[in-house]
Amino acid sequence: MIMTDVDIAIVGGGCAGMSAALSAYGHGIRNIVIFERNSYLGGVLKQCIHNGFGIHKFREDLTGTQYAAKLIDDIVKTDICIKTDTIVLNITEEKEIVAVSSKEGITGYRAKSIILAMGCRERSRGELMIPGSRPAGVLTAGVAQRYMNIEGYLVGKKVFILGSGDIGLIMARQFVLEGAEVVAIAEVMPYSGGLARNIVQCAEDFGIPIYYNTTVTGIVGKKRVEGVFISDVDENRKPVLSTERFVDCDTLMLSVGLIPENEIAFKAGIKLSEKTGGPIVDDMLQTDIDGIFSCGNCLHVHDLVDFVSIESEVAGKNSAMYILDKIKKDKKPLVIETNDGEGVSGTVPHRIDLNKGEEEVTLMFRPNSKFRSCTATARINDRIISSKKMPVAVPGEMCELKINKNDFGPFEKNDKLTVEIIP
Amino acid sequence: MEKELVCINCPLGCRLKVRVEGEEAKEITGNLCKRGIEYAKQESILPMRVLTANMKAADCERPFSVVSSKPLPKNMLIECAMELKKHSPKTPIKMGDVVIENILNTGCDIIATSNLPEESL
Ligand SMILES: Cc1cc2nc3c(=O)[nH]c(=O)nc-3n(C[C@H](O)[C@H](O)[C@H](O)COP(=O)(O)OP(=O)(O)OC[C@H]3O[C@@H](n4cnc5c(N)ncnc54)[C@H](O)[C@@H]3O)c2cc1C
Numbered sequence: 001m002i003m004t005d006v007d008i009a010i011v012g013g014g015c016a017g018m019s020a021a022l023s024a025y026g027h028g029i030r031n032i033v034i035f036e037r038n039s040y041l042g043g044v045l046k047q048c049i050h051n052g053f054g055i056h057k058f059r060e061d062l063t064g065t066q067y068a069a070k071l072i073d074d075i076v077k078t079d080i081c082i083k084t085d086t087i088v089l090n091i092t093e094e095k096e097i098v099a100v101s102s103k104e105g106i107t108g109y110r111a112k113s114i115i116l117a118m119g120c121r122e123r124s125r126g127e128l129m130i131p132g133s134r135p136a137g138v139l140t141a142g143v144a145q146r147y148m149n150i151e152g153y154l155v156g157k158k159v160f161i162l163g164s165g166d167i168g169l170i171m172a173r174q175f176v177l178e179g180a181e182v183v184a185i186a187e188v189m190p191y192s193g194g195l196a197r198n199i200v201q202c203a204e205d206f207g208i209p210i211y212y213n214t215t216v217t218g219i220v221g222k223k224r225v226e227g228v229f230i231s232d233v234d235e236n237r238k239p240v241l242s243t244e245r246f247v248d249c250d251t252l253m254l255s256v257g258l259i260p261e262n263e264i265a266f267k268a269g270i271k272l273s274e275k276t277g278g279p280i281v282d283d284m285l286q287t288d289i290d291g292i293f294s295c296g297n298c299l300h301v302h303d304l305v306d307f308v309s310i311e312s313e314v315a316g317k318n319s320a321m322y323i324l325d326k327i328k329k330d331k332k333p334l335v336i337e338t339n340d341g342e343g344v345s346g347t348v349p350h351r352i353d354l355n356k357g358e359e360e361v362t363l364m365f366r367p368n369s370k371f372r373s374c375t376a377t378a379r380i381n382d383r384i385i386s387s388k389k390m391p392v393a394v395p396g397e398m399c400e401l402k403i404n405k406n407d408f409g410p411f412e413k414n415d416k417l418t419v420e421i422i423p
Numbered sequence: 424m425e426k427e428l429v430c431i432n433c434p435l436g437c438r439l440k441v442r443v444e445g446e447e448a449k450e451i452t453g454n455l456c457k458r459g460i461e462y463a464k465q466e467s468i469l470p471m472r473v474l475t476a477n478m479k480a481a482d483c484e485r486p487f488s489v490v491s492s493k494p495l496p497k498n499m500l501i502e503c504a505m506e507l508k509k510h511s512p513k514t515p516i517k518m519g520d521v522v523i524e525n526i527l528n529t530g531c532d533i534i535a536t537s538n539l540p541e542e543s544l
């Protein structure tokens with residue numbers, strides 16, 4: 001196969017891929033290619049017609065489509081090469097890439113650096129193991145959203161929703177505004193993972209009930225969904241079958257979580273984190289393979305696109321620094337690993353190299369339950385390196401803690417930087 | 424009349440109690456900051472919402488998306504969404520185009536947030 005040489009190859013043309021590309025371009029790299037399997041750039045933003053995007057980055061309340069347009073406008077002003085309708089099948093440790101498109105067939109690339117920006121996929125019915133028949137009318141929220149907003153058809157008239165996170169809620173409202181009925185939303189937890197804004201404006205506004213501590217225990221229907229069985233769950237989230245009852249509906253929409261998309265990273269031998277589902281990265285967002293970076297929802301699932309942009313600009317910049325040989329390779333690494341302490345899950349980055357990268361590092365993590373007036377801290381043994389007070393912390397919103405490499409002080413080889421939320 | 428609301432302005436989600444007399448919010452309790460007061464005043468008297476939805480053009484299978492130029496009264500939301508279905512403008516539609524002016528006399532315009540036909544990128 002003929003191999004085309006490029007400086008940076010970016011897998012995925014969503015917010016993460018485009019933001020990383022623009023940042024690398026801004027740092028002087030010209031030979032950049034973005035591979036995108038869809039026929040358009042923008043990723044999930046293109047199917048998000050609701051507003052609530054860009055408040056942090058652009059200080060404007062934009063729709064997802066408007067946010068995407070801003071990035072695309074900037075991309076087309078550059079000579080970044082865009083390969084839409086092109087799926088990356090394989091990448092290797094040597095940074096070789098195999099892509100396939102209907103136009104060009106199978107093509108090969110050799111890159112100096114790769115940025116992984118594949119986004120995430122949705123947990124499906126199979127992963128939930130809901131028993132019952134397999135009729136039409138069972139689909140995930142993202143698929144329903146794409147049908148409605150990109151293809152233009154209504155997927156059901158009487159919809160039951162499992163999962164009360166933001167995506168489920170946003171879709172509930174959209175069904176109503178398109179003229180469908182949303183019977184109810186079932187949530188297995190005692191609370192919704194969604195923003196208060198979405199609970200009020202997407203469910204309460206339209207009188208859609210949310211059944212907490214409830215799950216779907218069966219699907220009924222031969223050709224098309226005719227209804228679902230729902231049951232209360234006990235404190236271990238196990239269904240109490242004596243409470244099972246039938247709900248009439250023609251569609252079951254699942255909105256039960258997202259998983260970073262990392263099949264090609266896994267095949268390339270990149271180490272993945274069990275907690276986030278994304279690659280293990282250092283503070284430059286570099287994976288355990290030199291020169292391969294990761295950002296956006298394929299690194300860890302984000303709630304706000306603004307933070308995807310900010311994170312991906314870091315990956316793009318460091319990819320450029322890697323190529324320009326500005327990552328102090330002569331300096332010996334001085335690495336400390338991060339560790340989820342009390343109240344915290346999924347801290348990113350997983351390691352910090354004190355001799356490389358920027359002086360200031362942003363730690364990102366999720367609270368594992370709801371806290372009021374709490375403190376987030378990062379410590380090495382008993383020594384607190386950074387802390388900040390937060391009026392509230394909820395699992396639905398990622399937290400940040402900034403930390404300066406000059407504040408680390410001495411540490412032993414096996415010491416870890418523990419991130420905690422203390423009530 | 425007493426109304427109960429959840430403030431949506433930050434993740435604290437304060438539970439607000441508002442005593443409404445006629446067209447006025449009299450007594451507001453439960454808020455931890457003054458944004459809660461502003462919200463309670465607006466929300467208990469005239470709640471407003473941004474409308475986002477899809478529309479169809481006269482000559483294209485695919486939909487395009489729209490947003491209201493500003494928030495409109497909540498009780499007009501569904502009526503306005505149904506009104507959108509009565510309009511089918513012709514392509515090309517460009518992001519930022521006003522597709523309906525002053526929808527149902529709300530003072531809000533309906534603005535396109537996508538292009539039709541979609542540009543090739
Ligand atoms: C329904 C929904 C509602 C949301 N609501 C909000 C909101 O109100 N406010 C907000 O700020 N944020 C919101 N978000 C979050 C935000 O939109 C996302 O976090 C962000 O857009 C993710 O960007 P990304 O580039 O990481 O992923 P994506 O947008 O998923 O992009 C990844 C891209 O990679 C491509 N790809 C994957 N694998 C390959 C491959 N092998 N070869 C080629 N291409 C590949 C995919 O086709 C895709 O285009 C929402 C997200 C969703 C899904």
Ligand code: SF4
Pocket residue numbers: 430431432433434435436437453454455456457458459460
């Ligand atoms: S009143 Fe203030 S503190 Fe309470 S939810 Fe509203 S914005 Fe947050």
